[in-house]
Amino acid sequence: MTATDDAGLTVGEAAGSLRVTVRTLHHWHEIGLVAPGGRSASGYRLYGAADLARAQRVQLYRELGLPLEEIGALLDGGDASASLIEQRDRLLTRIDELRAMVNGVERMIDAGSRGLLLTARQQAEIFGPGWDPAWVDEARERYGDSAQWSEYAERAAGRDASDWQGIAETMRSLDADLASAMREGVEPGSDAANALAERHRDTISTHFACSHAMQVCLARTYVDDPRFTAHYEAFAPGLAAWLQRVIDANARAHGVDPATAVWE
Amino acid sequence: MTATDDAGLTVGEAAGSLRVTVRTLHHWHEIGLVAPGGRSASGYRLYGAADLARAQRVQLYRELGLPLEEIGALLDGGDASASLIEQRDRLLTRIDELRAMVNGVERMIDAGSRGLLLTARQQAEIFGPGWDPAWVDEARERYGDSAQWSEYAERAAGRDASDWQGIAETMRSLDADLASAMREGVEPGSDAANALAERHRDTISTHFACSHAMQVCLARTYVDDPRFTAHYEAFAPGLAAWLQRVIDANARAHGVDPATAVWE
DNA sequence: CGTGCGGCCTCACGTCGCGTGAGGGTCAAG
DNA sequence: CTTGACCCTCACGCGACGTGAGGCCGCACG
Structure with a gap:
């Protein structure tokens, strides 16, 4: 039919x-x-x-x-309805997990494309009046392709304002200690100077793994880029150049030739 | 160190x-x-x-x-940011998929626990004034554990008001045709009566797979439950009893003994 | 000096829902 | 009789490990 x-x-x-x-x-x-x-x-x-x-x-x-x-x-x-109710719960928890991931991914994207997740106002509060938010853009422009920028961005994504506060203070106290060490006549290559160089390297390493060779390259910029120079000169005249000699001597002590050192 | x-x-x-x-x-x-x-x-x-x-x-x-x-x-x-952007898109599409599933699951849960997804007002509009929304609850109470109720609920979850409209009309026209066939003297067991019995079975099968034995059980309720009897008597006096004889005869023609037929 | 116990090693199979062949029979049309 | 589209049964692959099995290594305790 x-x-x-x-x-x-x-x-x-x-x-x-x-x-x-x-x-x-x-x-x-x-x-x-x-x-x-x-x-x-x-x-x-x-x-x-x-x-x-x-x-x-x-x-x-x-x-x-x-x-x-x-x-x-x-x-x-x-029992269909039992399965369905359980399934709804599974789906909802899974959705929550995925949303948390989206959140994290977006933080990372923002950190990578903006360099910092802080507003200009927050940056001014944390880093002080000598800070120009445009520097972050410039840095991203110049180093955005490097592995170190990726590392920096990854870590930046996980930091909030109070974390940055702590980092900024660490850096300020390092700068102050560098300045007084220079004034006290600490000689590059001495144990005290090498310890300071290592402290500088550790501080930089909060942002990305910094080798001695990389540190040497950074020190060059401190001397060559007038903005960095000005930052250190504000603490003590001649500090940028002295810091470079301190870093170079420490690098040599770790088997790196400052004259030929390259990034990476 | x-x-x-x-x-x-x-x-x-x-x-x-x-x-x-x-x-x-x-x-x-x-x-x-x-x-x-x-x-x-x-x-x-x-x-x-x-x-x-x-x-x-x-x-x-x-x-x-x-x-x-x-x-x-x-x-x-x-390229980290490329991966991250792609990942965000993947996550968002996945979330949309899961949300659609949640939606479907909730429709099914509601269909199973309420029997119908229509409001009382919609039910009155579609099924006419003789309809009592409480019947759905009673049916769920009595048959909610059966496989047929599951099937019914699954299908109900996929239907909207206009689907129900069509189903209600099909059932009304079947009732009318049954009544006129009885008045015209169609004999149970005749080809015409058997065709009508099959049409009845097909109609029930829009809700769940209905065997001849199940159909016989249904016919018993038409005669035994005064509310069903009243429904058919309103179309034509004696219709419930006549329909049972039609269904029983058709079942016999398909090898089912109406006297011993059981659900399932 | 042996002995036990916990940690390490390398296979290797199981998970979940199929996709994708490999190698070979079956069916209807030309 | 051939061709091409279908069908069959293995059997591996995916992704990120979990979970043993069988055996070596190192340290503490008697």
């Missing part, structure tokens, strides 16, 4: 009408989720109306993200 | 300080993501400071959901 005269559809036909792949039906058969009602004489799977109906129910629950095993239990008399 | 006197940590120690499992470090080594700096004389992995730093960077990106392969490329000089 209802004119499906034959014994059923082949996998390909069933797959077509269900809009799934043949492999999917094979898999569902393998795990006993949807078995074809029978086989043709030559071993072809034959799916009857009841099989197709079951497969459709499987699809319905699969679209809700339920694991196939649970769908099987559910279709064979299990 | 900074007093990590030895050549590095063993896997267990490294795993402890990184708060990952030993197996995870093994895996990262296998795929070349984080290799230990060296080995002890007896073949133990030894992780140095640089290795631990790299592992920490891996953790950072792993928490953002990036695949390990991409993290590897990224740490070895790849």
Whole structure:
């Protein structure tokens, strides 16, 4: 009467009408989720109306993200609403996890593209009046491709204003100690000077792993870039040049030739 | 100076300080993501400071959901911000997918617990004045544990008001045709009566797969439950009893004995 | 000096839902 | 009789490890 005269559809036909792949039906058969009602004489799977109906129910629950095993239990008399409620909870917790990831990713993106997650006002408060927020953009422009910038950005993404406060204070006290050491006549290459050089390197290493060679390169900029020079000269005249000699001597003591040292 | 006197940590120690499992470090080594700096004389992995730093960077990106392969490329000089932007998009699309699933799951939960997703007002509009919304609750109470109720709920979750409109009209026209057939003297067991019985079964099957035996059980309720009886008597006196005879005769023609037929 | 116990090593299989061949039979049309 | 489209059964691959199995290593205790 209802004119499906034959014994059923082949996998390909069933797959077509269900809009799934043949492999999917094979898999569902393998795990006993949807078995074809029978086989043709030559071993072809034959799916009857009841099989197709079951497969459709499987699809319905699969679209809700339920694991196939649970769908099987559910279709064979299990408690649907219990599974559904559990599934809703799983989905919601997963969504929360993903949202936390999005949050983190966006912090990282911002840190990488802005250099700092602080507003200009916050930067002024934390780094003091000598600070120009445009420097961050310039630094990103020049070093944004380097591995060290990536490292810097990763760490910056995890810092908030109070973290920066601490870092800024550490740097200020280092600058002050450098200035008084110079005034007290500490000689580059002396133990005291080398200790200060290492303290400088540690401080830089809060931003990225800084080798002795890199430190030498940084010291060059302190002398060559008038803005850095001005920063150190404000603490004590001649400080930039003295710091370079301190860093160079310490580098030599660690087997690095300051004359030929390169970044990386 | 900074007093990590030895050549590095063993896997267990490294795993402890990184708060990952030993197996995870093994895996990262296998795929070349984080290799230990060296080995002890007896073949133990030894992780140095640089290795631990790299592992920490891996953790950072792993928490953002990036695949390990991409993290590897990224740490070895790849473009971090490109990966991050792509990752954000992947996360957002995934979140949308999960939200759609939550939506579907909640529809299913509601359909299962309420029986219908329509408001009482909508039900009155669609099913007419003879309809009592409390019947749905009663039906859920009595049949909520059956496989057929699950099927019904699954399908109900996918229907909106206009779908129900169509279903209600189909049922009304069937009732009308049954009444006129009875008045015209159609005999139970005749081809015309059997065709009507099958049409009834098809209509019920929009809600769940209805066998001939189940149909016989339904017909019994039509006669036994005064509310169903009243529904049919309103169309034509004696209609409920006549319909039962039609259904029973058709069941017999399909090899089902109405006297012993049970649900399932 | 042996002995135990905890940590390390290297395979190697299991997870979940299929995708993607490999190698070979089946079916209807030309 | 051939061709091409279908079907069959293995069986590996993915991603990020978990979980043993079987065996070596190192340190403390008797």
